[in-house]
Amino acid sequence: MFNAVTEAQRDGMTVVVFIVTFFVALGIGRFLKRRAGVQLGLLFRLFCLTLAFYAAIAVYGVHAPWRFHIGAAAILLSTALIVALVNRYIWDLYFEKKRQTTIPQFLREVVGGIIFLAVLLLVLSYGYHAEAQLKGLLAGSGVIAIVVGFAGQNLFAGIIGGIAIHINRPYKLGDWLKVGDTYAEVREINWRSTRLCTNDDIYLDIPNNEMVSHQIVNLHYPTEIHAMRIRVGVEYKNPPNLVKDTLRRAAQSAKNVVPDPPVKVFLVDFADYAMTYEIKFYMGNHSRINETNDSVRTNVWYELKRQGITIPFPIRTLQVQRKPALAVQEEQAEAISILRGERLFECLSEDQLNQMVKEARLKLFGRGEPVIEEGAAGDSMFVMLRGAAHVFVSKNGSKIRVASLGAGDCFGEMSLLTGEPRSATVRADGDCYVMEIGKPVMAEVLSGAPTCMEQLSQLLAQRKMETEGILKEATSTDEHALKERQYTANFLHRLRTFFQL
Numbered sequence: 098m099f100n101a102v103t104e105a106q107r108d109g110m111t112v113v114v115f116i117v118t119f120f121v122a123l124g125i126g127r128f129l130k131r132r133a134g135v136q137l138g139l140l141f142r143l144f145c146l147t148l149a150f151y152a153a154i155a156v157y158g159v160h161a162p163w164r165f166h167i168g169a170a171a172i173l174l175s176t177a178l179i180v181a182l183v184n185r186y187i188w189d190l191y192f193e194k195k196r197q198t199t200i201p202q203f204l205r206e207v208v209g210g211i212i213f214l215a216v217l218l219l220v221l222s223y224g225y226h227a228e229a230q231l232k233g234l235l236a237g238s239g240v241i242a243i244v245v246g247f248a249g250q251n252l253f254a255g256i257i258g259g260i261a262i263h264i265n266r267p268y269k270l271g272d273w274l275k276v277g278d279t280y281a282e283v284r285e286i287n288w289r290s291t292r293l294c295t296n297d298d299i300y301l302d303i304p305n306n307e308m309v310s311h312q313i314v315n316l317h318y319p320t321e322i323h324a325m326r327i328r329v330g331v332e333y334k335n336p337p338n339l340v341k342d343t344l345r346r347a348a349q350s351a352k353n354v355v356p357d358p359p360v361k362v363f364l365v366d367f368a369d370y371a372m373t374y375e376i377k378f379y380m381g382n383h384s385r386i387n388e389t390n391d392s393v394r395t396n397v398w399y400e401l402k403r404q405g406i407t408i409p410f411p412i413r414t415l416q417v418q419r420k421p422a423l424a425v426q427e428e429q430a431e432a433i434s435i436l437r438g439e440r441l442f443e444c445l446s447e448d449q450l451n452q453m454v455k456e457a458r459l460k461l462f463g464r465g466e467p468v469i470e471e472g473a474a475g476d477s478m479f480v481m482l483r484g485a486a487h488v489f490v491s492k493n494g495s496k497i498r499v500a501s502l503g504a505g506d507c508f509g510e511m512s513l514l515t516g517e518p519r520s521a522t523v524r525a526d527g528d529c530y531v532m533e534i535g536k537p538v539m540a541e542v543l544s545g546a547p548t549c550m551e552q553l554s555q556l557l558a559q560r561k562m563e564t565e566g567i568l569k570e571a572t573s574t575d576e577h578a579l580k581e582r583q584y585t586a587n588f589l590h591r592l593r594t595f596f597q598l
Contacts, residue, residue: 114156119149142206146213176216180209262286262305268315273383275314276303280383296387321381322355327393330371335406337364337372344376347400350467352392353385354378371409392465399463429454432480432532435505441514441556444549449542456538462486462525471522475512476536481505484529489522496522513539514553515588516595540596550592551585558584 122145188205268274272283274293281293281301291308293301316323327348331340341362348360358379366373376397380389401408432454436442442450462468462484469475471491481502488500488508502508502523511517513534543549558581 111153111156115149115153118152119145122148146217150217172216172220176209176213179212179216183208183212262291262309267313268318272315272317275316276301276308276311280316280386282384296384316383321383322358322379323383324358324377324379325386325390327376327378327390327397328365328373329376329394329397330368330373330408331401332407332409333372335372339404340372340374340406343400343404343406344374344397347396348376348378348393351378351389351396352465353380353389354393355380395463396466399461399466403460403462428459428482428532431482432457435480435482435507438505439507439510441510441553444552445542445546449546453534453538453542454532456541457532457534460531460533462529462531464525464527466525468523468525468529468531469509469512469519469521471519473519474516475509475519476516477533478507478509478513479523480507480532480534482530482532484531485526486523486529487526489524490520491522501526511557514557514595515591536596543592543596550589554585554589554592555581557588561588 123142126141126145184205262268268283270283270286274281274283276293279293279295279301281295283291284294284300285292290302290304293303295301329344341364344362345360348354348362349356354360360379361377363375363377364372365375376393378393380386398408429451433447433450436450436454445453457480459482468479468486471489481504483504485504486502487498488502489496489498491497499521508523509519512519513536516536561584562581
């Protein structure tokens, strides 16, 4: 009984000496590499393994002639040549050069370690087979190896999974993955696990064997552009095509939503209290998903409100809401005051201005939303009642800010009077409350004021001449008058044609 305990203790001590010697030697090498810049490669790791091996058999009490130990050491160190040949002809030439597959460094080291262990077993089997003591060492350490193997099965499974990930390359650093219900960015791929980081800066350390055994969606493969979906419910009374156009327009102008592929909207369900629509939009880097979803939902709310489309409550309600008449009158009076200061509307009487403002539409735009888009068709103008906006024009493929608008400013009048496409983009800077005067309203006003057409034509001609710089470049009064008559006649014809008067 005493001898059995002693043998077990000696076997355990031998294994401990092997492990401690190897890691101490390896630690000294890493210290020299980091602090003194000494370059130590695979040959040094083989030396560490050999040193640990001989330290272990010395503790166990295995004795052999010194020439025999030198021969065994030479055979063990010769594995460096085998590993070098494998690195050169298998990893470098075949995989990386011929198959264009990058082989990670840790995979090379694992294979090198396996080769060394195979040679070590040959040395033990054929070199030390006559030593009876060694058989006890192998038997005792074999039991310990089985225990360690069971304890480290997840570790080895992770290593094998890491090898599969590095060879197949289903994802890379910087990719955004959907793992289960979690979205996260790949921050590190090591020999054991993959480390991810969510938008909330929460780090996940998932073993590689779990990564390869579960379905993973790579949102950045083959490119960063990927689709996301948001659902919204609206009342049954609204025509589906109108709702689809409204949602599509709102989402397409949202922040970070790419223009191509375009936004798509689907009617997906007839729910108890609403018709459910799904907005499918495309975006780039997934790290911006929170602000993108926020922008889409915000734009949807404002656009639905402008179109009079209601998002219903999930309960049966009877809601009667009327805007106070006094507030409406104040807004109309404010708009009339602003229009009265515009030269284009000096020809209109007070009653005509009142008629135009009463039939105009009030609209609310949220921060970042485009009120008008450069190049888009238009037949209306806007009066800024409250808020501010910025004016942008396109130049060399980019948007350049050229002006700012505030309460009391008018814009878009050329499209209202002539139907010309929008010449600039006006984007809301914060919530903007504007009044839109459309073509039907203006046509009804002008039909009752035929003399106003000529005054509008003259004003439009003067603005065009100022824009073209003719007033400064004209060499004579006669030349200026001739050009003004030509422009006036042209605008008069366009006004009558556009409004069919």
